[in-house]
Amino acid sequence: MSVRAASTFFYRRPNWYLALLLVPPLLWFGTVYLGSLFALLAQSFYRIDDFTAQIVREPTLATYKQVVTQRANIDIVLRTLTMAVAVTIACAIIALPIATYMARFARGRMKAFFYVGVMLPMWTSYLVKVYAWRLLLAKEGIIAWVFGKLGLLGLLEAALEAPGIGGPSLSSSYIGMFIVFVYMWLPFMILPMAAALERVPGSLLQASADLGARPAQTFRNVVLPLAIPGIAAGSVFTFSLTLGDYIIPSVVGAPGYFIGMMVYVQQGTAGNIPLAAAFSVVPIVLIFAYLSIAKRFGAFDAL
Amino acid sequence: MTAAIEFREVSRVFGDVRAIDDVSFVIDPGEFFAMLGPSGSGKTSCLRLVAGFDSPDRGQVLLDGRDVSSVPPYDRNVNTVFQDYALFPHMNVLQNVAYGPRVRGVSLSEREKLAREMLELVQLGAQGERRPAQLSGGQRQRVALARALINHPKVLLLDEPLGALDLKLREEMQIELKGLQRRLGITFVYVTHDQGEALSMADRVAVFNQGKIEQLAAPRELYSRPATAFVARFVGSANVAGAALAQSITGVATPFAIRAENISVHGENAPAATNVLSAPGSVVAVQYHGAASRWQVKLDAGDVWSALVTEDAARSLNDLAVGARVKLAWPREAAVQLSS
Amino acid sequence: MPFRKQYRPDQPSWLMRIGAFGGLVFMHVPVFIIILYAFTTEDRTYQFPPPGLTLRWFQVAFARADIWSSLSLSLAVAACATAIAMVLGTLAAFALARAKFPAKDSLTVLFVLPIALPGIVTGIALLAAMRLAHLDASFVTIVMGHATFCTVIVYNNVIARLRRLPTNWVEASMDLGAHGLQTLRYVLLPQVATAFLAGGMLAFALSFDEIIVTIFTAGKERTLPIWFFNELFRPRDRPVTNVVAVIVIAVTMIPILLAYYFTRPDDEHETAR
Numbered sequence: 035m036s037v038r039a040a041s042t043f044f045y046r047r048p049n050w051y052l053a054l055l056l057v058p059p060l061l062w063f064g065t066v067y068l069g070s071l072f073a074l075l076a077q078s079f080y081r082i083d084d085f086t087a088q089i090v091r092e093p094t095l096a097t098y099k100q101v102v103t104q105r106a107n108i109d110i111v112l113r114t115l116t117m118a119v120a121v122t123i124a125c126a127i128i129a130l131p132i133a134t135y136m137a138r139f140a141r142g143r144m145k146a147f148f149y150v151g152v153m154l155p156m157w158t159s160y161l162v163k164v165y166a167w168r169l170l171l172a173k174e175g176i177i178a179w180v181f182g183k184l185g186l187l188g189l190l191e192a193a194l195e196a197p198g199i200g201g202p203s204l205s206s207s208y209i210g211m212f213i214v215f216v217y218m219w220l221p222f223m224i225l226p227m228a229a230a231l232e233r234v235p236g237s238l239l240q241a242s243a244d245l246g247a248r249p250a251q252t253f254r255n256v257v258l259p260l261a262i263p264g265i266a267a268g269s270v271f272t273f274s275l276t277l278g279d280y281i282i283p284s285v286v287g288a289p290g291y292f293i294g295m296m297v298y299v300q301q302g303t304a305g306n307i308p309l310a311a312a313f314s315v316v317p318i319v320l321i322f323a324y325l326s327i328a329k330r331f332g333a334f335d336a337l
Numbered sequence: 338m339t340a341a342i343e344f345r346e347v348s349r350v351f352g353d354v355r356a357i358d359d360v361s362f363v364i365d366p367g368e369f370f371a372m373l374g375p376s377g378s379g380k381t382s383c384l385r386l387v388a389g390f391d392s393p394d395r396g397q398v399l400l401d402g403r404d405v406s407s408v409p410p411y412d413r414n415v416n417t418v419f420q421d422y423a424l425f426p427h428m429n430v431l432q433n434v435a436y437g438p439r440v441r442g443v444s445l446s447e448r449e450k451l452a453r454e455m456l457e458l459v460q461l462g463a464q465g466e467r468r469p470a471q472l473s474g475g476q477r478q479r480v481a482l483a484r485a486l487i488n489h490p491k492v493l494l495l496d497e498p499l500g501a502l503d504l505k506l507r508e509e510m511q512i513e514l515k516g517l518q519r520r521l522g523i524t525f526v527y528v529t530h531d532q533g534e535a536l537s538m539a540d541r542v543a544v545f546n547q548g549k550i551e552q553l554a555a556p557r558e559l560y561s562r563p564a565t566a567f568v569a570r571f572v573g574s575a576n577v578a579g580a581a582l583a584q585s586i587t588g589v590a591t592p593f594a595i596r597a598e599n600i601s602v603h604g605e606n607a608p609a610a611t612n613v614l615s616a617p618g619s620v621v622a623v624q625y626h627g628a629a630s631r632w633q634v635k636l637d638a639g640d641v642w643s644a645l646v647t648e649d650a651a652r653s654l655n656d657l658a659v660g661a662r663v664k665l666a667w668p669r670e671a672a673v674q675l676s677s
Numbered sequence: 678m679p680f681r682k683q684y685r686p687d688q689p690s691w692l693m694r695i696g697a698f699g700g701l702v703f704m705h706v707p708v709f710i711i712i713l714y715a716f717t718t719e720d721r722t723y724q725f726p727p728p729g730l731t732l733r734w735f736q737v738a739f740a741r742a743d744i745w746s747s748l749s750l751s752l753a754v755a756a757c758a759t760a761i762a763m764v765l766g767t768l769a770a771f772a773l774a775r776a777k778f779p780a781k782d783s784l785t786v787l788f789v790l791p792i793a794l795p796g797i798v799t800g801i802a803l804l805a806a807m808r809l810a811h812l813d814a815s816f817v818t819i820v821m822g823h824a825t826f827c828t829v830i831v832y833n834n835v836i837a838r839l840r841r842l843p844t845n846w847v848e849a850s851m852d853l854g855a856h857g858l859q860t861l862r863y864v865l866l867p868q869v870a871t872a873f874l875a876g877g878m879l880a881f882a883l884s885f886d887e888i889i890v891t892i893f894t895a896g897k898e899r900t901l902p903i904w905f906f907n908e909l910f911r912p913r914d915r916p917v918t919n920v921v922a923v924i925v926i927a928v929t930m931i932p933i934l935l936a937y938y939f940t941r942p943d944d945e946h947e948t949a950r
Contacts, residue, residue, distance in 0.1 A: 041856035045409045048776070051857075055772035056784075059765040059828065063787055067825050070802035077805040128703075131696025139689040148701065150937060155704040157879070157933040159886045161905050162922040166707035168909070169714060169725075176710060176725040220704060249690045270793075278795015281888060285909055294797045301801060301893070307808065314801045318794060325793075390848050410851040423849035427867045440855035440863070488854060 078311035089308060097312040107296075111316055114293040117208075118276040121215040122223075125272045126265050128216065129223040133264070134257055136224075137231035138239065152228075156221030164285050167214045171205035171286060178204070201288050211287035218282065219275050223268035230264025231257070263332030270321075270328050277317040293317055339402040341366040341492055341524040342387055347396035349382055356382040357393070358548035364526065366491070369518050371527045371535035374545030375571070380528045383545075384494050387526060388417050401491065411440075416485035417494040421501065422477045424469035430456070430480050431465035437488040455483040458517075475506045482517075492524045499534065511538055532572045536560060544568050564676050569594035576600070576642040577675070585638060586616055592675040599671040600644035602632055602654055605662040615666040618642070620659050634665055708926065715919040734916035743904065744921060751901040754816070755884040758823035762880045765824070766831025767873060774839035789833070791826040796889035799826065804893040814896025822894040823887060827880035834876030834940070838869050875939040878932035886929055901925065 044051040080089050081096045101107050136148035155163070170176050181190045194200040194207055201207030238260075242252040280294030291299075293316055300310035342364040349357040357379045364370045372380035385391040386398050389410035397404050405413060416437075424433050431452050432439075438448035456462050459479040469477055478498060485493060498514075499507045515538050518525045529535050535542045536556040543553045544567070552564040563569035566577045575594040584590040609615065618636040630651060632644045644665055646654065657663060689697070715734060717727035738744055769788050773781060791799055803822050812818060842865070850860040888902040895903055901921070908918045 037858055038856045041858050042409055042412070045857055046407055049778075052772055052776055052778065055768045059769040059772075059788070059832075060784075062761075062765055062825070062828070066803075066806075066821055067791060067799075068787070070799070070806035073806035073809045074798070074802035076809070128696075128700055131693045132700040135689055135693055135697035139693075146941070148697075150934075151701050152704065153937060154930070154933065155708060157882055157929060158708055159902075159922070159925040159929055161886070161888055161902050161909075162711055162925050163707055165905070165909060165918070165922055166711045169710060170707060174724050179725045217703070217707065220700070224700075253690075253693075274793065274795055278797045279889070280797055281906070294795070297797055297801055298892070301804060307805060310801055311805055314798050318798060321794065388848070388852055390852075409856070410848070411854045411856050415852070417849070417852045419845050419849060421843070421845070423843065423845040425846065425849075425864060436850070436855070436863070437853040440850075440853065440859045484853065 074311050074314065077307050078315055080308040080311075082306045082308055087305065097308045098315075100309065101312050101316065107313075110291045110293060110296050113290055114277055114317075115320065117212065117215065117292070118273050120212060121219065121276045122269045122272045124212070124216045125220050125223040126227075126269065128220060129227050129265075129268065130258075130261065133224050133227035133231055133261065134253075137228040138234070138236070138257070149228075152221050152224050156225075160218070161281070163218060164214065164282055167210075167217065167286055168205055171203070171210045171213070173203040173205070175205070205286050206288060208288050208290075211283060214282050214286050215276055215279070219272040222271035222275065223265070226267035226271075227261055227264035230267070231261055234260045266328040266331035270325060273324050274317075274321050277320060338366065340364060340399065341368070341401065342370075342526070343397075343399040343402075344383070344386075345397040345399065347383075347386065347393045347398060349379075349386065349391065350394050355548045357386075359396070360548070360550055361396075362543060362550060362553055364524060366524055367522050369515070369525045369527065369538060369540045371529060371539035371542045372545060373529060373532055373535040373542050373572070375530055378545035379548040380543075380545045381496060382548075384417075384496055384526060384528050387492065388415055388494055389413050414488075414490050415492045415494060416488055416490040417496065418478075418481045418485050418498045420497040422469075422481040424477060424480055424484070426469055428469075429465065430461065430467050430469065430472070433469065433480055434465075434484045434487055436484060441488075451487055452483075455487045456480075458486070459483045474501055475510070478502065478510065482514075486521070486523075490523065492526060493518075495525060495527045497529055498527075499529075507534075514538065536572070542572075544572060546571075562673055563594055566592060566594065566675050569673065569675060574643075575673075576640075578640070582616075582636070582638050582640060586614055587672075593672040594675055595667050595672045597631065597643045597645040598629075600642070600665050600667045601650060602634070602644050602646055602657075603664045603666055604654075604657070605664055607664055607666075610666075612669045613666050614669055614672065615664050616642075617662070617664050620657060620661050620663055622659060632663075634663060636665070711919065711922050711926070715916075715923045717916070717919070720916045734920045737914075738917045738920040738924075741917065743899075744901075744917070747899050747901040747904040748924070750816075750898060751885050754819050754823055754900060755881045757820045758827045758884045759877050759881045761820070761824040762827030762831045763873065763877045766828040766833075766876060766880075767835050767869075769828070769832050770835035770839055774836050775844070789829055792829045796826075796887075800890040800893035803890065807894070814894055814898065816898060818894040818896070819891060819898060819900065822890045823884040826887075826890065827884050830880045830883060831873070831876035834872045834879065835869055838872035839865075842868055871939040875936035878936035878939070882929040882932045882936075886925065 044054070077089075078097060079093045079095070080091050081094050082088070083090050101111075132148075132152070136145060136152070140148050172178075178187070178190065181187050190204075193209060194202070194204065196209075199208040199212075201210070204210040204213075234257075238256055239252060242256045243249075247255065278294050280292065280298045283292040283295050284298075293313060297310045297314045300306045300313065340363040344360050344362050347357055347360050348355065360379070360383065372383060374380045382391070386393055387400070389405065389408060392406050397406060399405065400408075400413060400415065425436070428436070431449060434455050435448040435452035438451055443451070453462065453465060456465055459482050461476060461479050461483065464472065464476060464480075469480065472480065478501075481498070495514075499510050502510065511534060514525075527535070527539060536559070539556060541553060541555055542559055544551045544559065546567050552559060552568045554562075554564075559568065560573050563573060563575065566579070569575040569577050573594070573596050575596045577592065577594050578586060579592050580590045583592050587593075603615075605617065616636050616638070618634040621633040621635050621641060623633070624631045629645050629647050632646055633641055634644060635641050642665060713727065716730040716732065717724075718729035718731045718733075719727055769784075773785060773788070799822065803818070806812075807814065807818060846864055846868075847860055850864045851857075855863060886902060887900075888906055891900055891903060892906070899907075902925075905918065905921060905925070908914065908921075
C-alpha cells in the first residue's frame with residue numbers, strides 16, 4: 035500500500051486515525067499512571083496489623099478512620115491547609131504588581147526581560163532553591179546579617195519568639211517555611227496572572243483614566259477584577275504544590291508534620307503503606323474541592 | 338455536456354442548524370458562478386463540499402459527473418483561494434506557489450519554473466523570494482491566486498477573496514479576476530456577501546438564504562425580476578409590499594417589489610395619473626448623495642420605503658422637509674410581482 | 678494656577694514599579710547567593726559575607742566518583758524520559774488538538790493530571806503499584822515515573838501551538854494536492870517543530886531536577902537530586918554540595934533558555950495570517 039493510499043485510508047476513517055494517535059499515550063497513562071492511582075487507592079483500603087507490622091490485604095476503612103479521628107492526624111491536615119491558604123494569599127499579593135507591570139506596562143525588551151526573569155528562577159532546580167534558602171535563613175546566614183547591619187536584629191528575634199510560628203532560627207520556624215513556600219511558588223502565580231492581564235485591551239485602562247479614575251482607582255476597579263481568573267488559576271498551583279510538598283517542611287521549618295512528610299515517613303521508615311496511601315488521598319480530595327471553587331472564578335479560562 | 342459541478346438534493350446539518358437544506362443546482366463548465374448571501378446562509382458550506390473539506394449528510398455532490406462524496410480534497414481537480422489566503426508563513430512566495438507541484442513530485446527546477454510563470458501571470462514576478470508577511474494584502478491575494486492556479490484546476494473556488502481589500506483595490510481585482518477567468522476558461526465558483534461584486538462579475542448568481550437557494554439567475558434577471566422578497570431586498574435594495582400592503586395599493590393581494598429609483602415623490606395633493614400606483618406617507622429622513630438623494634418615507638400602512646430622487650426632481654420638492662406629508666408614485670409596470 | 682499632579686494612565690505608579698522590580702530581585706537573590714557560596718573559603722558554616730573566595734571546591738567536586746555516577750544516571754534518566762515523553766506527548770496533542778469526540782474532555786483532564794496533582798501522590802501511587810506488581814525499584818521505574826509527567830510538559834507545549842495554527846492551513850495544503858502525510862511533513866511539522874523541541878527541553882530540565890517522585894521510584898539508585906537531598910541532612914561536605922548546586926543550575930539553565938528562545942512570540946508568524 036502506497037503512502038498516499040494509506041493517507042486516504044485514514045482520511046476516510048478519522049476514528050481509526052484518532053485511535054492510531056491515542057493508543058500509545060493512552061496505554062501508558064492507563065497502565066502506568068491510572069493503574070498506579072488505583073493501586074494507591076487499593077492500598078488505602080488495606081490496614082497494617084499492629085502486632086506483626088504486616089499489611090493485611092482485606093478491604094477495610096480502618097486506615098481512613100485512623101486519619102480522620104486521631105487528633106495528631108487532624109492537626110497535620112489543618113496545619114498543611116493553613117499553610118497552603120496563607121502561601122496562596124501571600125503569593126497573590128506579591129505577584130500582582132509584578133504581573134501587572136510585565137503584562138500592562140513593560141514593552142519590548144523590558145517585557146522580555148521580565149518574562150525571562152520570572153521563567154528562570156521558576157525552572158531553576160527546585161532542590162537548589164530550597165538549599166539556597168537554608169543558607170539564607172541560617173542563624174549566621176545572610177538575612178540575619180542584613181538585619182544585624184540595619185540594627186534590626188531585635189525585631190527578627192521578637193518575630194522568632196512569637197508563639198506558634200517562631201523558633202530558634204528562621205530556618206527552623208514556620209515563618210521561615212512560609213517564606214520558602216512563597217518564594218518557590220511565586221512564579222506559578224505570576225505567569226497565569228500576567229497571561230490573564232495580557233488579554234485585557236489597553237483601551238480599558240485609558241477609558242478608566244479618561245472617565246476620571248486615579249491610577250489607584252483604575253487598579254482597584256479595572257485591573258484587579260480582570261486579574262481574578264489569573265489569580266484563581268495561579269492559586270490552583272500554589273495551593274496544590276504546598277499541600278503535597280514534603281521536601282521544604284523537612285529541610286526548612288519547625289518540627290510539626292505536614293501531609294507530605296507524613297506520607298513520606300509512613301511509607302519509608304514506618305513501612306505503613308496503607309496509612310501513607312490514605313493520607314495521600316487527603317490532598318487529592320482537597321485539591322478537587324479547591325478546583326471546583328477556582329473554576330467559578332474562571333481559573334480554567336485563564337490557563 | 339457534463340456539468341462541472343452538480344448538487345443533488347444536498348443537505349448538511351450542524352447540530353440544530355440546517356446549514357444546507359435540500360439544495361440542488363448545476364454549474365456549467367467555464368461558467369463564472371457566484372454564491373451570494375448573508376453570513377450563515379449556507380454559501381460557504383456549499384463551497385466546502387465542493388473542495389472536499391466536508392461531506393454532505395444527505396444527497397450527492399458531483400464533479401464532472403462523478404460522485405465525490407468520499408474523494409479527499411487532494412484527489413479532486415479543484416483548488417481554493419481562501420478568504421484569509423492561508424499562505425504558509427514558513428515558505429517564501431515562490432515555495433508557496435510551487436507547493437502543488439512539489440507534493441505531486443515535480444522536480445525542484447521544474448516546479449520553480451512553473452511557479453515563476455504563475456507569478457508572472459499575477460504580476461508578482463519580482464516577489465518570489467519574499468515571505469508572505471512582507472507583502473501587502475493585495476499582493477498576498479495574488480500569491481494565493483497563483484498558488485491555486487498552478488495545478489490547472491478545472492474549478493477554482495474563491496471564498497470571499499476580496500473581502501480583506503480596500504474598495505479601490507477590490508474594484509481593480511474584480512476586473513482582473515473576470516479577465517483571468519475568460520482567458521483561462523476555468524469554472525469559477527465565487528462566494529461573496531457583496532451583491533455588487535456578484536452582479537458585476539458572475540454569469541449566474543445563486544442567492545442563498547437560510548440554507549436554501551432563493552433564486553438562481555443571471556445578474557440582470559436577478560436585479561430586474563427578483564423572485565422573492567428576500568432577493569428583492571438583498572440584491573436590489575428594493576421596497577417590498579407584503580400581501581396586505583399590496584392589497585391596499587393595487588386591490589390584489591400579490592406581493593410586489595419596487596426599486597427606489599423607480600419611485601417619485603410628490604406633494605400630498607398631487608393628482609392621480611393613469612397606470613401609476615401610489616401610496617401616501619410622511620418623510621422620515623432625506624440623505625443627500627450628490628447626484629441624487631434618498632428619501633425615507635414612512636407609509637401610512639407602517640412600512641418605511643425609500644425613494645431615489647434626482648437633483649432635478651428634488652428642486653420641485655424644496656418646501657418638503659422631514660415630517661411633511663407626501664405621496665410616493667411609480668409606474669404600474671415597474672412593480673415586480675413576487676412569489677412569496 | 679496651583680500645581681496639579683499629572684496622571685498618566687500608560688505609566689505605572691512608583692509603588693507598582695517598586696513592587697515589580699523588588700519582586701524580581703527577590704526571585705533572583707537566592708540563585709546568586711548559591712553561586713557565590715560555591716566560591717567561599719569557609720567550609721563549616723553558612724557565614725555571610727564569605728571570608729574569602731576560591732576555586733578549590735570545584736576541583737574537589739570533580740574528583741568525586743559518586744558525583745559523576747549520580748550525574749550520569751540523572752542525564753540518562755532525563756534523556757530516556759524525554760524521548761518517551763516527546764513521542765507520547767506529541768501523539769496525544771495531535772489527537773486532542775482539533776478532533777471532537779465524546780471522551781475528549783476526560784482525556785484532556787487525564788493528560789494534565791500528573792502535574793495538577795501533587796508530585797507526592799504520583800510518587801506514592803507508583804510505589805504502591807510497584808509493591809503490588811512485585812516490581813523492584815530500578816532505572817526503569819525511575820524512567821517510568823519521569824516519562825509520565827514529562828509527557829504532560831511536551832503535550833502542553835505542542836497542543837498550545839497546534840491550537841494557535843489556523844485550521845485552513847491543513848485545508849489549503851490538502852486542497853493543493855498534498856495527502857495527510859505530506860501535509861504533516863511540509864506544513865504541520867515545520868510549524869510545530871519549535872514547540873516540540875521546547876517541550877522536550879523543558880521535560881529534560883524537569884526530569885534532571887526531579888526529586889519528589891524519584892525518591893519513591895529510585896530504590897537504591899542515586900540520581901543527582903537524591904544525592905543532593907541526602908547531603909542536605911549529612912552536611913559533611915558543604916563546599917562540594919555548593920559546587921553541585923551550581924552544576925545543576927547550569928545544566929538546567931541551558932535547555933530552559935533554549936526553550937524560551939524556541940517559543941518566544943514570533944512577529945512574522947503573527948502577522949502572516
